[in-house]
Amino acid sequence: MDSTTPEALAGMRETASPATLPADTLKADILWHVLYSLGRDNERPDRQTVFRALALALRDRLVEKWIASQRAIYAKSSKRVYYLSLEFLPGPFLRQNLIALGLEKEARDALTELGFTLDDVAGEEWEPGLGNGGLGRLASCYLDSMAALRLPAYGYGIRYAFGIFHQLIRDGQQVERADNWLRGGQHWEFERTHYMHPVRFYGSVREWVDEQGRLRHTLEGGSTVMAMACDMFIPGYRNDYVLNMRLWAAKSSREFEFSFFNTGDYIGAVEKKIRDENISMVLYPNDEAPEGKELRLKQQFFLVSATMQDIVRRFRKKGVAWDQFPRKNVIHLNETHPAVAIPELMRLLVDEELLPWEEAWYICVRTFAYTNHTVLPEALEVWPEELFRKVLPRHLQIIYEINRRFLHDVRRQFPHDPGLLARVSLIHEGEQRFVRMSHLAIVGSFSVNGVSAHHSNIIKESIFNEFYKIFPERFNNKTNGITPRRWLRQCNPTLAWLITEHIGTEWLTDLEQLKKLEPYAESAGFQKAWMEVRLRNKQKLAEYIHAKNGITILPESLYDVHVKRFHEYKRQLLNILHVITLYNRIRRDPDAGIVPRTFIFGGKAAPGYYMAKHIIQLINAVGYTINTDPRVGDMLKVVFLQNYCVTLAERIMPATDLSEQISTAGMEASGTGNMKFALNGAITIGTHDGANIEMLEHVGDENLFLFGLLSHEVEDLRRQGYNPRTFYETDSELREVLDMISGGYFSPGDPHMFRDIVESLLNHGDRYMVLADFRSYAYRQQDAARAYLDQPGWARRSMLNTARMGFFSSDRSMGEYARDIWGVEGV
Ligand code: GLS
Numbered sequence: 001m002d003s004t005t006p007e008a009l010a011g012m013r014e015t016a017s018p019a020t021l022p023a024d025t026l027k028a029d030i031l032w033h034v035l036y037s038l039g040r041d042n043e044r045p046d047r048q049t050v051f052r053a054l055a056l057a058l059r060d061r062l063v064e065k066w067i068a069s070q071r072a073i074y075a076k077s078s079k080r081v082y083y084l085s086l087e088f089l090p091g092p093f094l095r096q097n098l099i100a101l102g103l104e105k106e107a108r109d110a111l112t113e114l115g116f117t118l119d120d121v122a123g124e125e126w127e128p129g130l131g132n133g134g135l136g137r138l139a140s141c142y143l144d145s146m147a148a149l150r151l152p153a154y155g156y157g158i159r160y161a162f163g164i165f166h167q168l169i170r171d172g173q174q175v176e177r178a179d180n181w182l183r184g185g186q187h188w189e190f191e192r193t194h195y196m197h198p199v200r201f202y203g204s205v206r207e208w209v210d211e212q213g214r215l216r217h218t219l220e221g222g223s224t225v226m227a228m229a230c231d232m233f234i235p236g237y238r239n240d241y242v243l244n245m246r247l248w249a250a251k252s253s254r255e256f257e258f259s260f261f262n263t264g265d266y267i268g269a270v271e272k273k274i275r276d277e278n279i280s281m282v283l284y285p286n287d288e289a290p291e292g293k294e295l296r297l298k299q300q301f302f303l304v305s306a307t308m309q310d311i312v313r314r315f316r317k318k319g320v321a322w323d324q325f326p327r328k329n330v331i332h333l334n335e336t337h338p339a340v341a342i343p344e345l346m347r348l349l350v351d352e353e354l355l356p357w358e359e360a361w362y363i364c365v366r367t368f369a370y371t372n373h374t375v376l377p378e379a380l381e382v383w384p385e386e387l388f389r390k391v392l393p394r395h396l397q398i399i400y401e402i403n404r405r406f407l408h409d410v411r412r413q414f415p416h417d418p419g420l421l422a423r424v425s426l427i428h429e430g431e432q433r434f435v436r437m438s439h440l441a442i443v444g445s446f447s448v449n450g451v452s453a454h455h456s457n458i459i460k461e462s463i464f465n466e467f468y469k470i471f472p473e474r475f476n477n478k479t480n481g482i483t484p485r486r487w488l489r490q491c492n493p494t495l496a497w498l499i500t501e502h503i504g505t506e507w508l509t510d511l512e513q514l515k516k517l518e519p520y521a522e523s524a525g526f527q528k529a530w531m532e533v534r535l536r537n538k539q540k541l542a543e544y545i546h547a548k549n550g551i552t553i554l555p556e557s558l559y560d561v562h563v564k565r566f567h568e569y570k571r572q573l574l575n576i577l578h579v580i581t582l583y584n585r586i587r588r589d590p591d592a593g594i595v596p597r598t599f600i601f602g603g604k605a606a607p608g609y610y611m612a613k614h615i616i617q618l619i620n621a622v623g624y625t626i627n628t629d630p631r632v633g634d635m636l637k638v639v640f641l642q643n644y645c646v647t648l649a650e651r652i653m654p655a656t657d658l659s660e661q662i663s664t665a666g667m668e669a670s671g672t673g674n675m676k677f678a679l680n681g682a683i684t685i686g687t688h689d690g691a692n693i694e695m696l697e698h699v700g701d702e703n704l705f706l707f708g709l710l711s712h713e714v715e716d717l718r719r720q721g722y723n724p725r726t727f728y729e730t731d732s733e734l735r736e737v738l739d740m741i742s743g744g745y746f747s748p749g750d751p752h753m754f755r756d757i758v759e760s761l762l763n764h765g766d767r768y769m770v771l772a773d774f775r776s777y778a779y780r781q782q783d784a785a786r787a788y789l790d791q792p793g794w795a796r797r798s799m800l801n802t803a804r805m806g807f808f809s810s811d812r813s814m815g816e817y818a819r820d821i822w823g824v825e826g827v
């Protein structure tokens with residue numbers, strides 16, 4: 001067999017240790033599951049059936065290792081990490097699990113004997129879209145790394161019946177379709193139908209005095225929903241260690257149903273069941289914009305209440321005193337979405353365990369840690385006080401008490417700043433009162449971290465500056481990372497193999513090893529091999545694009561890729577303005593010597609986000625005009641790939657030349673797509689924002705195209721009074737582009753179609769400073785094009801990007817969290 005193929009790579013079993021279930025029975029196990037688990041004829045199973053049976057055969061192997069891992073955690077009585085997140089975006093499991101278990105080759109062989117290829121069978125998997133974007137995907141990279149590092153950890157989330165919507169592009173516009181990811185069955189998880197916790201909402205608080213004269217609080221009335229555990233397994237890379245991600249599904253409570261049934265209200269009982277189970281029905285499709293709906297608050301508490309019951313149950317088994325709780329548990333809040341865990345723990349300790357408030361609070365602030373993922377003011381979560389009182393009346397009381405004591409301390413510490421109290425209060429006062437979840441999370445946690453060095457500085461210096469003055473020791477940075485197992489080894493097997501051939505396999509668990517590639521950057525032979533692999537990846541993407549969009553693209557053209565959620569601050573608009581600029585240059589002079597480029601866009605817009613959806617439409621309209629203009633030919637192509645998701649990202653990352661990371665400086669907390677592209681050898685064009693800045697430090701400024709205003713320049717400009725019109729008036733190329741859009745050049749049937757977009761730039765302040773950065777972006781794009789013409793130079797840059805991305809492994813991030821925040825070690 002050719003040793004450079006992914007098949008050969010799959011054959012490497014360097015550190016694999018034998019599973020209890022042997023690898024060579026995989027085929028028999030698949031056939032067994034076809035018959036006995038799926039109830040199908042196992043003489044001629046179809047592809048979907050084979051996929052499901054293979055998943056079940058792997059789940060068998062995972063569960064053995066999971067039990068062993070749990071036993072090891074118990075035996076060591078380790079401190080446990082609970083990672084709470086309303087979102088996880090794991091992506092398809094099949095290949096990832098095969099790689100982690102070291103069973104890729106066995107699976108290929110077994111499938112070949114059954115008449116299938118692994119590619120075909122893997123194509124049958126529907127990924128669980130239980131997250132919106134970066135935040136959820138980060139949580140999944142972190143679970144992968146926690147497992148790789150053998151941390152005593154658990155992921156906790158919600159098993160939404162419908163994940164992020166499926167995006168279709170119809171007539172150039174986004175259309176949303178429900179994502180019924182469970183329809184194909186639940187082959188990776190175990191549903192723990194016997195394992196339920198009651199979760200209680202609404203009701204009213206009764207105050208009473210007990211025999212010892214203590215003031216007590218009891219919640220009366222309200223309604224109860226059951227949380228059923230569904231466990232999915234996350235294997236560590238070839239280390240026999242398996243973690244679980246426990247996702248809660250809402251089930252109606254039996255008692256209620258029976259009482260209804262007894263009174264003969266059958267339909268009423270069924271309706272109640274449906275209402276209850278709605279809680280885990282759907283993921284809110286907003287990235288960085290809280291929805292503020294009652295159901296969302298219920299989802300948050302549903303996750304928190306069920307998880308806290310699980311944590312307390314495990315803790316109780318140890319039989320140690322409550323003051324040991326923080327030594328045995330750390331609860332990590334992924335954003336403020338699960339921050340109601342803080343008053344929930346207080347409630348458990350004070351109302352149920354009858355601990356004095358001070359003692360309970362002491363436990364609380366030594367247990368929680370909080371990661372902030374955004375500085376956009378509109379994304380900072382707040383809840384109308386009225387709604388909070390209705391849904392969680394006791395929790396609101398507890399928040400008041402936390403706030404009263406906190407403000408008392410602040411007043412003592414800063415007696416001469418009376419305005420400070422209102423600014424740091426957990427309650428925003430005004431016509432309407434709101435609970436500020438970020439303030440709650442900061443006050444209730446011993447650690448508050450940002451997700452890139454730049455972002456963590458912004459937190460300290462601006463958005464949470466006053467908290468930083470009150471609790472300086474709590475603030476720290478943990479730069480995000482990505483898992484190299486999925487984002488190189490799995491998605492780019494041929495490049496992974498080329499790397500392994502030269503530097504061995506250690507990079508898979510120690511990404512800094514990629515540094516060893518640096519000496520090869522000058523080798524003509526290695527450059528050639530590198531570029532061949534990249535070209536093959538680009539050909540594959542071209543085939544996919546041809547099949548999906550019917551557009552033919554040149555694999556040799558520069559693939560300039562912008563994939564991520566659609567948000568104005570991410571500035572897909574800036575990109576398309578530049579595309580139109582190139583188009584105009586070609587129209588003026590077809591021999592202008594433009595480097596042939598393929599612009600690829602992808603990403604979802606929140607269904608209610610008008611401007612983001614409008615920008616998607618503009619991109620598609622521009623694409624249509626350019627792709628059908630005979631003057632342009634192969635020089636420019638614009639492609640919008642629908643339904644960007646993890647599966648699609650895995651296709652795109654390995655085939656990208658230029659990675660667009662062009663947010664307005666100061667607005668992108670970190671970004672993680674930027675890391676995935678660079679790890680696969682793409683070169684970044686980006687702003688001084690988020691983790692781009694650290695990437696620059698690592699890869700060197702000759703290997704990354706930076707442009708645009710710095711964060712403080714953005715702020716200065718805004719303060720001085722930014723006038724976008726000056727740019728329009730002084731830059732004729734820019735003016736031409738904007739006039740074409742507002743004049744209907746790309747929407748001849750409806751000339752006004754895109755006026756709002758131009759209006760937002762020229763007459764509504766251009767909040768994201770698109771026009772201010774346009775010229776420097778266009779210049780930098782020219783540099784990129786020139787650099788691409790020098791292919792050996794590009795190969796060198798590409799390799800150095802990969803070689804220097806070691807720092808951005810999520811293993812490094814998780815190692816830092818474990819050491820600096822959680823105080824835990826591998827089992
Ligand atoms: C986000 C940020 O916008 C990203 O910059 C960041 O990389 C990600 C993970 O930390 O978190 N915050 C958010 O609400 N959605 C995100 O993707």
